Amino acid sequence: MKMDFTKLFELIIAASIINNFVFTRFLGLCIFFGVSKRMETAVGMSITFTSVMMVSASVSWFVFNYLMIPLDITFLKIIIFIGIVAALVQASDTIMRKVAPDLYYKLGIYLALISTNCIILAVPLINAGEHYSFLESIAFGFGSGIGFALALIIMASIREKLELADVPAPFRGMPIAFVVTGLIALAFTGFSGLITI
Amino acid sequence: MLDLFNINDLAPLFDVLSHLIPQTGVGGGVEARESVDFAAVVKFTLIFLAGVGTVFGVGLAIAAKRFAVKIDPRVEQVKEHLAHAHCGACGYAGCEQYAEAVVKNPEVPPNLCIPAGARGAEAVALITGKKADFKERDLSRVFCQGGLSNSSKRSIYEGVKDCRAAVLAGGGDKSCAYGCLGYGTCVKVCPFDAIHMGDNGLPVVDEVKCTGCRKCESACPKKVIEVLPASKAVIVACHSRDKGVDTRKHCQVGCIACGICVKTCPYEAVSIEKNLSRIDINRCRVCGLCTTKCPTKAIVDKLPARPKAFVTERCIGCQSCKKICPVDAPFGEPKKRHEVDQNRCIGCGICTARCPVQAIDGTFNAQAVFAAAAAKKAKAAA
Numbered sequence: 001m002k003m004d005f006t007k008l009f010e011l012i013i014a015a016s017i018i019n020n021f022v023f024t025r026f027l028g029l030c031i032f033f034g035v036s037k038r039m040e041t042a043v044g045m046s047i048t049f050t051s052v053m054m055v056s057a058s059v060s061w062f063v064f065n066y067l068m069i070p071l072d073i074t075f076l077k078i079i080i081f082i083g084i085v086a087a088l089v090q091a092s093d094t095i096m097r098k099v100a101p102d103l104y105y106k107l108g109i110y111l112a113l114i115s116t117n118c119i120i121l122a123v124p125l126i127n128a129g130e131h132y133s134f135l136e137s138i139a140f141g142f143g144s145g146i147g148f149a150l151a152l153i154i155m156a157s158i159r160e161k162l163e164l165a166d167v168p169a170p171f172r173g174m175p176i177a178f179v180v181t182g183l184i185a186l187a188f189t190g191f192s193g194l195i196t197i
Numbered sequence: 198m199l200d201l202f203n204i205n206d207l208a209p210l211f212d213v214l215s216h217l218i219p220q221t222g223v224g225g226g227v228e229a230r231e232s233v234d235f236a237a238v239v240k241f242t243l244i245f246l247a248g249v250g251t252v253f254g255v256g257l258a259i260a261a262k263r264f265a266v267k268i269d270p271r272v273e274q275v276k277e278h279l280a281h282a283h284c285g286a287c288g289y290a291g292c293e294q295y296a297e298a299v300v301k302n303p304e305v306p307p308n309l310c311i312p313a314g315a316r317g318a319e320a321v322a323l324i325t326g327k328k329a330d331f332k333e334r335d336l337s338r339v340f341c342q343g344g345l346s347n348s349s350k351r352s353i354y355e356g357v358k359d360c361r362a363a364v365l366a367g368g369g370d371k372s373c374a375y376g377c378l379g380y381g382t383c384v385k386v387c388p389f390d391a392i393h394m395g396d397n398g399l400p401v402v403d404e405v406k407c408t409g410c411r412k413c414e415s416a417c418p419k420k421v422i423e424v425l426p427a428s429k430a431v432i433v434a435c436h437s438r439d440k441g442v443d444t445r446k447h448c449q450v451g452c453i454a455c456g457i458c459v460k461t462c463p464y465e466a467v468s469i470e471k472n473l474s475r476i477d478i479n480r481c482r483v484c485g486l487c488t489t490k491c492p493t494k495a496i497v498d499k500l501p502a503r504p505k506a507f508v509t510e511r512c513i514g515c516q517s518c519k520k521i522c523p524v525d526a527p528f529g530e531p532k533k534r535h536e537v538d539q540n541r542c543i544g545c546g547i548c549t550a551r552c553p554v555q556a557i558d559g560t561f562n563a564q565a566v567f568a569a570a571a572a573k574k575a576k577a578a579a
Contacts, residue, residue: 063249071241080249087253091260098264105293164357 015143022151042156050145057141060124280312312408335409344397383413484545503544518548
């Protein structure tokens with residue numbers, strides 16, 4: 001049991017920092033650049049993202065392991081996982097609107113963005129490919145969400161400062177954001193090899 | 198209850214399954230195999246896809262029914278007619294909140310969405326069954342003319358190019374403590390792209406795009422921008438409360454509180470308060486006389502054009518216009534049709550407003566005056 005927890009912890013650290021989806025795998029850049037303009041939206045997006053990621057990782061684990069492997073149709077996983085994520089997002093949108101309208105007004109707008117995100121698809125796919133157990137899948141989803149949150153919050157705090165900086169005219173806006181992302185990514189490569197899984 | 202930690206202990210149960218059905222390899226079953234039972238794969242694929250589709254479809258349908266939120270369809274309709282700028286000019290957090298409030302609360306008037314304008318207010322009033330009062334359009338006005346060429350600076354500011362930051366550094370670099378700093382904070386906050394920096398280092402408001410949402414007014418740290426009704430086009434474009442001598446030292450176009458405008462105004466709309474001329478917008482009739490008399494050109498006329506007056510054949514020769522004209526432009530014998538000297542007329546519109554038979558046309562206010570007279574007549578008849 002103790003071994004399990006070290007493994008889970010390693011997974012979380014690996015997914016959030018060492019193999020950070022944004023900075024080392026360069027996935028989910030669309031949302032990353034879209035919502036990192038302000039800290040408030042970045043935090044809202046991070047919370048929604050992490051929770052949806054964990055739920056979708058666990059649901060797709062069940063579907064993959066108890067339906068798709070026995071039926072020998074694992075080649076369908078991309079289509080099925082997209083369907084699962086879309087259905088989950090739609091369902092949570094409907095349920096949240098009724099159960100927690102305040103939360104819906106705060107975070108609801110991010111839900112629609114999430115359903116088309118590639119990280120949210122990558123996590124179940126990697127879980128399936130690596131044959132993670134249920135707990136490991138959830139840990140991997142959680143770690144990825146934390147990693148994305150970390151990336152968003154770092155970027156949002158830099159970009160809020162960047163608003164006031166004297167940036168050369170050709171670099172204003174998106175170009176400087178890309179340059180900054182590249183620099184952070186460079187820094188994140190320093191974590192590589194910390195844990196090997 | 199299913200203990201999540203023991204879920205791996207259930208594995209033997211599924212091991213039995215995996216012996217019955219060929220287990221796929223690492224990588225999620227993308228490994229090459231010697232033979233594939235094509236018919237079975239197609240069959241399972243179709244069944245599985247149909248099953249998943251049905252489950253999700255039914256699940257979502259149930260969720261939609263079970264967790265349905267009753268939304269008044271009028272809220273959506275109202276939302277369509279709002280400006281979607283989320284500017285907060287209505288006093289609500291966003292367009293959605295205002296749409297909800299205006300439908301649910303009978304006290305909330307339908308004309309609060311300023312960017313949507315009169316047409317939007319009418320549409321909202323129609324949907325909610327309320328009465329749309331005509332609300333005049335507001336425009337943002339810049340109360341400073343001291344640009345780079347005609348005002349002085351007392352220091353060199355090399356910080357962040359933002360007025361809100363510049364004002365922290367000892368109140369900014371301008372000599373005049375009341376003037377526009379010109380670092381374009383208003384340009385940044387405008388949600389409608391209606392303000393741009395002019396060549397002279399002062400913001401210029403695009404009167405077509407401006408909706409009067411007051412974002413710039415609240416963002417300006419010097420309070421140089423005021424939002425006024427669009428028709429009140431004559432403004433004292435200066436906020437300097439320094440004494441006349443000091444104002445003159447800092448800026449060539451500041452108000453020096455000489456009081457000429459007070460004497461000139463035929464409607465007693467102008468007054469001097471704390472070394473600054475102020476126009477009472479409730480009294481001002483936008484004649485523009487003060488503009489012509491102001492020695493420092495601190496009073497500006499924002500009307501795009503002032504067409505000159507001419508007399509129509511309804512004139513009864515009462516000589517009212519001749520008596521009231523500030524520039525002696527009308528001439529003519531009593532009881533005969535008068536004429537207006539086009540070289541003298543400044544298009545102030547005072548005679549148009551004074552004429553008892555609405556015989557003077559052509560000035561900027563002619564349409565409004567005629568409409569008011571017609572309304573008065575209709576009221577008297579009824």
